[in-house]
Amino acid sequence: MPRTIAVFGAGYIGLVTAACLAELGHAVVVRDIQPDRVQRLQAGEVPIFEPGLAEMIARNTERLSFTLDAATALAAAEVAYVCVDTPPTVSGDADLSRVWSVVDSLRGAPALLAVVVKSTVPVGTGKRIRTVLNESGLEHVGYASNPEFTAEGRAVADFMTPDRIVIGGSDQDAIRLVADLHHGINAPIEIMDVASAEMTKLAANAALMTRISFINEIAALCELTGADVELVSKAIGLDHRIGSHFLQAGIGWGGSCFPKDSEALKQLASNTGYHPQLLNAAIEVNNLQKRRAIQTLKQALGSLEGTEIALLGMTFKPSTDDMRESPSTVLAARLLAEGARVRCWDPLAPQELPEPWSQTTRHPRALDALDGADAVILATAWPELRELPWHDAHDLMRRPVMFDGRNLLDPAKMRALGFTYMSVGRP
Numbered sequence: 001m002p003r004t005i006a007v008f009g010a011g012y013i014g015l016v017t018a019a020c021l022a023e024l025g026h027a028v029v030v031r032d033i034q035p036d037r038v039q040r041l042q043a044g045e046v047p048i049f050e051p052g053l054a055e056m057i058a059r060n061t062e063r064l065s066f067t068l069d070a071a072t073a074l075a076a077a078e079v080a081y082v083c084v085d086t087p088p089t090v091s092g093d094a095d096l097s098r099v100w101s102v103v104d105s106l107r108g109a110p111a112l113l114a115v116v117v118k119s120t121v122p123v124g125t126g127k128r129i130r131t132v133l134n135e136s137g138l139e140h141v142g143y144a145s146n147p148e149f150t151a152e153g154r155a156v157a158d159f160m161t162p163d164r165i166v167i168g169g170s171d172q173d174a175i176r177l178v179a180d181l182h183h184g185i186n187a188p189i190e191i192m193d194v195a196s197a198e199m200t201k202l203a204a205n206a207a208l209m210t211r212i213s214f215i216n217e218i219a220a221l222c223e224l225t226g227a228d229v230e231l232v233s234k235a236i237g238l239d240h241r242i243g244s245h246f247l248q249a250g251i252g253w254g255g256s257c258f259p260k261d262s263e264a265l266k267q268l269a270s271n272t273g274y275h276p277q278l279l280n281a282a283i284e285v286n287n288l289q290k291r292r293a294i295q296t297l298k299q300a301l302g303s304l305e306g307t308e309i310a311l312l313g314m315t316f317k318p319s320t321d322d323m324r325e326s327p328s329t330v331l332a333a334r335l336l337a338e339g340a341r342v343r344c345w346d347p348l349a350p351q352e353l354p355e356p357w358s359q360t361t362r363h364p365r366a367l368d369a370l371d372g373a374d375a376v377i378l379a380t381a382w383p384e385l386r387e388l389p390w391h392d393a394h395d396l397m398r399r400p401v402m403f404d405g406r407n408l409l410d411p412a413k414m415r416a417l418g419f420t421y422m423s424v425g426r427p
């Protein structure tokens with residue numbers, strides 16, 4: 001049955017959730033606190049890039065609207081979806097201030113049946129929200145946790161065809177309501193208590209990032225022993241007990257979630273007196289991975305002082321414009337600190353970026369960034385980089401030195417073109 005839904009937060013998750021719920025037939029009002037963002041959405045502009053999102057919003061305009069005003073969003077809403085950001089505080093714990101601000105705005109909502117939290121939150125948050133709802137005269141309103149597992153760059157597809165839908169709650173009506181909102185999606189629905197749903201989200205991300213750090217550690221051992229991590233990764237992934245996903249070695253994981261969620265889980269553990277050794281190791285391997293890349297380049301060039309380095313790929317992964325916690329940012333900062341000049345290229349990264357990017361030069365074409373460069377780092381696995389005319393690039397570069405941080409290119413071919421070619425965990 002179609003419902004009326006208020007979605008709080010018009011970011012990557014809020015917009016995808018709103019568009020997909022509208023696509024499933026529900027009427028959705030999205031509320032954000034950024035006037036510029038809301039105005040652009042009202043004018044039919046989509047402020048973030050996510051494949052298929054703009055098209056989905058465009059074909060559901062009758063069922064989708066955008067507002068700055070919480071009361072307008074809640075006027076007829078039967079469900080309030082919380083999709084606001086939960087960034088780290090200075091202590092590394094998740095900052096829940098935006099979640100509390102949404103919960104505060106729910107008082108007096110006339111038609112509300114359930115509050116659903118999709119934002120990633122520490123275990124125990126739902127229990128606290130339940131208490132606050134009860135104290136706000138909303139004891140009749142149900143509560144559910146419905147964590148999100150979509151990955152950026154494929155969020156719309158992931159939402160519509162998920163591996164599973166997780167619903168945490170103790171109120172059967174709220175659980176049924178959230179399950180019914182997903183009518184039309186063919187996926188197992190895992191129903192559990194709120195704390196387990198909150199932990200499922202953090203544990204899923206921790207499992208994925210631990211796998212990447214694991215293969216990056218194996219890559220380091222491959223470098224020391226002459227083995228090839230790409231062959232090893234493929235062969236171990238064929239074991240059905242291991243599986244092939246998230247075993248791609250490279251300069252490490254970044255993004256809006258793995259870094260902050262690993263830190264939040266670590267602090268959650270520390271706050272309960274537990275020392276999360278495996279998680280700490282996964283984080284440490286990831287931090288070292290980016291520094292190892294700079295070390296490798298430094299050894300190849302002798303010194304980075306005064307060199308011109310082309311940094312190709314700025315976003316934390318391909319098919320997104322998201323720069324949050326991108327490994328490229330650490331590479332750019334380290335290169336600048338070593339005295340190098342950095343010229344960068346990316347097809348989707350925003351033009352306006354915080355430090356250290358203003359100290360770099362941005363080129364619209366990868367070949368322009370390579371012209372006269374002493375070395376190139378491939379930092380994001382953009383498919384265009386595979387197609388680049390590397391023969392021409394070789395001739396344009398002052399010194400044809402390459403660090404392929406995503407193992408995108410064929411070492412033998414690049415060496416045959418005359419490159420001093422280095423990658424992650426391959427001879």
Ligand SMILES: NC(=O)C1=CN([C@@H]2O[C@H](COP(=O)(O)OP(=O)(O)OC[C@H]3O[C@@H](n4cnc5c(N)ncnc54)[C@H](O)[C@@H]3O)[C@@H](O)[C@H]2O)C=CC1
Nearest residue numbers: 009010011012013031032033084085086098101119120148
């Ligand atoms: N980005 C992703 O791929 C995924 C994100 N998540 C989780 O989803 C949550 C949201 O993440 P993103 O969408 O990436 O964040 P985002 O930063 O892109 O979007 C958050 C939006 O919420 C708005 N906002 C802040 N306070 C508000 C309020 N009181 N009322 C209405 N809107 C408000 C902000 O202005 C912003 O537009 C986070 O907890 C994140 O961990 C979970 C799975 C995947």
Ligand SMILES: O=C(O)[C@H]1O[C@H](OP(=O)(O)OP(=O)(O)OC[C@H]2O[C@@H](n3ccc(=O)[nH]c3=O)[C@H](O)[C@@H]2O)[C@H](O)[C@@H](O)[C@@H]1O
Nearest residue numbers: 148149150151152246247248250252253254255257316317
């Ligand atoms: O909680 C979240 O926000 C989301 O975090 C990740 O999604 P996302 O960060 O969008 O992107 P991923 O595809 O997971 O990549 C994360 C990082 O790991 C790196 N990565 C990924 C896979 C791999 O094999 N190797 C590797 O280095 C990527 O380059 C990227 O920097 C999870 O995949 C989603 O399930 C989750 O919902």
